[in-house]
Amino acid sequence: MQNRTVIPFGPQHPVLPEPIHFDLVLEDETVVEAIPSIGFIHRGLELLCRKKPYQDMVYIAERICGICSFIHGLGYSQGVEKIMEIPIPERALYLRVFWSELSRIHSHLLWLGLTADAAGFESLFNHCWRVREYILDVIEETAGGRVIFGVCKVGGVRRDVDNDTLKRILARLEEIEADYNTIADVFKKDYTMRHRFSGVGVLSKEDAYKLGAVGPTARGSDVAQDLRKLGYAVYDELDFEPVTESDGDCYARCLVRIREVNESFQLIRQAVEKIPGGAVDLKVKGFPEGEFFSRLEQPRGEVVYYVKGNGTKFLDRFRVRTPTFANIPALVQMLGGCDLADVPVIILSIDPCISCMER
Amino acid sequence: MAFIEKSPWIFHFDGSSCNGCDIEVLACLTPMYDVERFGVINTGNPKHSDIFLITGSINNQNKPVVEAIYNQMGDPKVVIAIGTCATSGHFFAECYNILGGVDTTIPVDVYIPGCAVRPEAIIDSVVQAMAILGEKRKKRKTNGGALPAEAGIKT
Numbered sequence: 387m388q389n390r391t392v393i394p395f396g397p398q399h400p401v402l403p404e405p406i407h408f409d410l411v412l413e414d415e416t417v418v419e420a421i422p423s424i425g426f427i428h429r430g431l432e433l434l435c436r437k438k439p440y441q442d443m444v445y446i447a448e449r450i451c452g453i454c455s456f457i458h459g460l461g462y463s464q465g466v467e468k469i470m471e472i473p474i475p476e477r478a479l480y481l482r483v484f485w486s487e488l489s490r491i492h493s494h495l496l497w498l499g500l501t502a503d504a505a506g507f508e509s510l511f512n513h514c515w516r517v518r519e520y521i522l523d524v525i526e527e528t529a530g531g532r533v534i535f536g537v538c539k540v541g542g543v544r545r546d547v548d549n550d551t552l553k554r555i556l557a558r559l560e561e562i563e564a565d566y567n568t569i570a571d572v573f574k575k576d577y578t579m580r581h582r583f584s585g586v587g588v589l590s591k592e593d594a595y596k597l598g599a600v601g602p603t604a605r606g607s608d609v610a611q612d613l614r615k616l617g618y619a620v621y622d623e624l625d626f627e628p629v630t631e632s633d634g635d636c637y638a639r640c641l642v643r644i645r646e647v648n649e650s651f652q653l654i655r656q657a658v659e660k661i662p663g664g665a666v667d668l669k670v671k672g673f674p675e676g677e678f679f680s681r682l683e684q685p686r687g688e689v690v691y692y693v694k695g696n697g698t699k700f701l702d703r704f705r706v707r708t709p710t711f712a713n714i715p716a717l718v719q720m721l722g723g724c725d726l727a728d729v730p731v732i733i734l735s736i737d738p739c740i741s742c743m744e745r
Numbered sequence: 746m747a748f749i750e751k752s753p754w755i756f757h758f759d760g761s762s763c764n765g766c767d768i769e770v771l772a773c774l775t776p777m778y779d780v781e782r783f784g785v786i787n788t789g790n791p792k793h794s795d796i797f798l799i800t801g802s803i804n805n806q807n808k809p810v811v812e813a814i815y816n817q818m819g820d821p822k823v824v825i826a827i828g829t830c831a832t833s834g835h836f837f838a839e840c841y842n843i844l845g846g847v848d849t850t851i852p853v854d855v856y857i858p859g860c861a862v863r864p865e866a867i868i869d870s871v872v873q874a875m876a877i878l879g880e881k882r883k884k885r886k887t888n889g890g891a892l893p894a895e896a897g898i899k900t
Binding site: 397404405425426427428429430431433434437438445446449450451452453455496499511512513515516518519522531532533534739740741742744 | 758759760761762763764765766767768769771772775776777801802804806807810835836837839840841842843860861863
């Protein structure tokens with residue numbers, strides 16, 4: 387047996403935007419084993435549900451993660467609404483889809499930029515983030531915030547967007563999508579990107595299923611799992627198919643996200659065309675009593691919220707299982723046998739969101 | 746921008762933030778705000794950097810990491826606490842695992858509250874930090890260029 391070296395990777399590392407730590411066991415330049423350790427940004431946010439009234443918890447749920455903030459708020463609100471059996475106005479549900487998809491586009495563009503950066507393609511990184519700013523402008527115009535939306539609440543949404551504004555935004559999104567497609571073409575066709583990511587960090591379909599991978603990580607390995615197909619909000623009335631790729635490597639995961647952005651543009655278009663009139667929120671009375679599992683599709687995959695109320699204004703329990711946590715076993719599997727130089731790219735390929743994971 | 750005497754290199758660490766402020770720090774470096782035109786470079790090495798941008802509050806697990814980064818940075822250095830979490834802990838201060846703002850662990854020079862902080866505010870804080878950095882450099886020169894340890898400065 388060759389000599390083994392253990393290299394600590396993280397929590398602070400130039401390629402990691404967030405703190406996560408791996409002990410990489412190496413034989414020569416090949417990773418034999420990767421041992422993750424987490425908990426650098428654990429805050430203990432779930433327990434705050436016993437100190438804050440249930441309506442205020444949306445504010446906290448949104449701050450589980452600043453990238454998919456809207457979907458966190460949505461998941462929590464949806465859980466409480468299901469317990470209390472509140473009939474949410476249709477218009478609010480459509481607006482929720484509108485903001486969910488905007489948040490997916492901005493999250494994927496962010497990830498594409500970081501991926502280009504990890505491959506050493508600095509100008510592509512800047513182009514991805516340039517297009518992302520246009521999306522953030524739309525978010526700011528409709529919701530008021532750039533990264534924390536603050537529009538979701540128990541009983542509907544806080545703001546209405548009038549139909550004229552929506553139509554205008556749709557026209558602008560056309561232009562943004564055209565701009566995005568030129569960038570997507572670089573990812574799809576450029577020799578450097580294909581060469582850097584093809585065959586790196588392969589996850590077979592069996593492993594993806596067995597290890598419980600979720601989201602684009604699973605879909606890159608041909609597991610067609612998309613929680614939006616459950617039909618929460620109004621996804622059951624919109625037409626879309628889960629995007630899958632079959633290679634299971636970093637490049638496949640990249641292509642899944644690239645195609646998902648186009649799908650999100652298309653979902654926004656459908657939602658805006660179908661949006662009905664009416665109120666956007668309901669006055670909520672009473673307190674939740676009972677429990678509910680709310681499952682949604684985040685940009686990173688399936689997220690599960692467990693909400694348990696006891697008939698008072700404070701909840702008994704609020705629990706979140708985030709996609710990054712579900713993808714860690716798959717990540718450890720991918721890291722086994724890879725080159726040391728590929729480690730940053732593979733870690734990035736699951737789109738790790740550590741603050742979601744540790745809360 | 747004639748008053749800029751030095752290109753400040755920044756170092757960014759995510760304490761226990763929600764990512765919101767982190768992506769806004771990154772957004773500052775990209776074409777819309779583009780602080781690199783003023784010579785601001787985001788470096789991954791604490792020994793290369795003058796300004797320490799920290800987002801999020803401090804917990805028991807990351808406290809030694811933050812201290813290690815701070816001690817590794819060369820003198821003079823400036824610390825900016827970005828976001829309400831870093832300045833005071835925000836509502837996370839009520840969480841069992843949070844010790845409080847960044848100033849519970851290392852000295853902070855510039856505080857910018859906000860949830861999430863806007864890129865304009867981050868750029869403004871870096872400009873303010875540069876003024877503080879200039880003063881610290883002047884002070885060092887009056888020491889006759891002695892190393893911090895020789896001059897009795899605790900780093």
